[in-house]
Amino acid sequence: MNALLSVRDLRLSYDSTQVVHGVDFEVPQGPYGVGLIGESGSGKTTIARALLLLHPIHRGSVAFEGADVSRLRGSDLKAYRRAVQLVFQDGDGSLDPRMSVGANVGEPLVVHRSVPRAVRRDRVAELLAEVGLPEDMIDRYPHQLSGGQRQRVVIARALALEPKLLILDEPTSALDVTVQERVLKLFERLRIERGLAFVLISHNLAVVDRLCESSVVLYRGSVVERGPTASLLSRPRHPYTRALRAAVPEIGVVRPPLTRIGSGTPPDQADNACPYAARCPLAVDRCRTETPALREVDGREVACHRAEDTIEIEPFTTHHDDRKHG
């Protein structure tokens, strides 16, 4: 068992509605990044909440360093909560506006009593320096900072307890591009300096490409493709991964029109159908009657009956105009 985090057959529900249908992935010891890629409703944020024990695990397991996290109690549970920290999109909403930057960053140190009071301020200053903030920030308040600075404060706080794994939920989506670039560089540096592992939740494929060696593509709570990020993005095999990849606008790349790569809520379909069948341009009868299992194709795992056929098609020219009027 050398994985840091191991997620097995994870099933998650809201009330009686299951939204995550048996998701598996592993996060090796850092420095290493795993991307959870998906759009609204893919279940990626619910998975993150379950990893942080903020959402009940309905079925399946999450193991950290070999131990089932839902069975952790007492000091083991506290150790897990220290080892796994969260950074989310909105630096604004995750800081207490009534507390100074220093108090926000130092709060975990107080709660977990991990540093003696006498040296707490020094420790906070070190953390701020590590994320590239000047020491005099320590007495300022969140509203006095820019969005990028606030996100650095959130990162400093996440680092306070020496975590092994950071869960990053869209950590740069609210930032301007030049600020985003600097925050991405910070993550790249921290990853190496601290040997951190990341689970990065994002719909931004370019950001995932920067920070994650491997990725998991989720569609409506199921894994549709999983493998090395570079192969997934350069040669996507699942039609949904291809649609995602083709939908990313790029400077200087002229694409054919891709109207109708599918959006909104697809119609309800049989439980035993492929979850993507209703949107899929390649769907055949079998896709509507038999849920495809993950299987190895071309150096990654794909849940698609037609994964072999997708190689014939260039990802940037497949979305021919099949819009229906009326």
Add this chain to the structure above:
Amino acid sequence: MISIRDLRIAYDGRVVAHVPELDLSAGTIMGIAGESGSGKSQTALAVMGLSGYAGAHVSGSITLDGQELTTKSRREWQTIRGRRIAMIMQSPRAALNPTVTLGTLFRRSLRLHGVSRADSKARMRTALDEVVLSPDILDRYPHQVSGGQAQRFAIALVSALRADVVIADEPTSALDVTVQAEVIEVLRDLRDRHGTAMLFISHDLAVISELADSVTIMRHGEVVESGPTALVMQTPRQVYTRELLAAVPTIRRGDPQ
């Protein structure tokens, strides 16, 4: 169609946006790119005649087909806003009245802008068809539709009103990437089908490069660079434009294996 000359927008005497010259012709899309505080949304508000409501002072000139807009009264604006110049917002659901169905909303908007009842039905159908929405959507309330559907509905409304100029402020930024791609298509369609002139405001240069015929880059309230999109993106002349382009995250093309 729209001409801006020496436009200055100021709050309490402090200029937050200065646009020396900007010309937008029919059937073209101009992207205005910039980061927070660049003045891009302030420029959009001024073209919509809404700066006064936000407490800003506007000087210089904005003309629509030669007609000066900055001196129009509130009453005069009522016949321009919506009918000739319309806006598409970032959060489409927040921009729709939550207490009425989309159908009611659509009919009221058309009636307000003087479209007859008989005419409005036909226009509604065509406009929904253009944005690939089924007419069933008219029976739903804003909270019952997805973000992408709401944005396409907003575009249908603008199309049905036959607005000559559309100001779109970050219309795809809140959307999932596949939905964003669809909305980009629908906006491009609107331009090609009706010759709509569009100011497309975005922080996302990649989206602008896909959609806009020309681009204006703003920073700290000033225009840094402007020109045909391909030219500006391929041979940026200003340092800041190069920085902005370099910061756009890209996906590796090759497979390192």
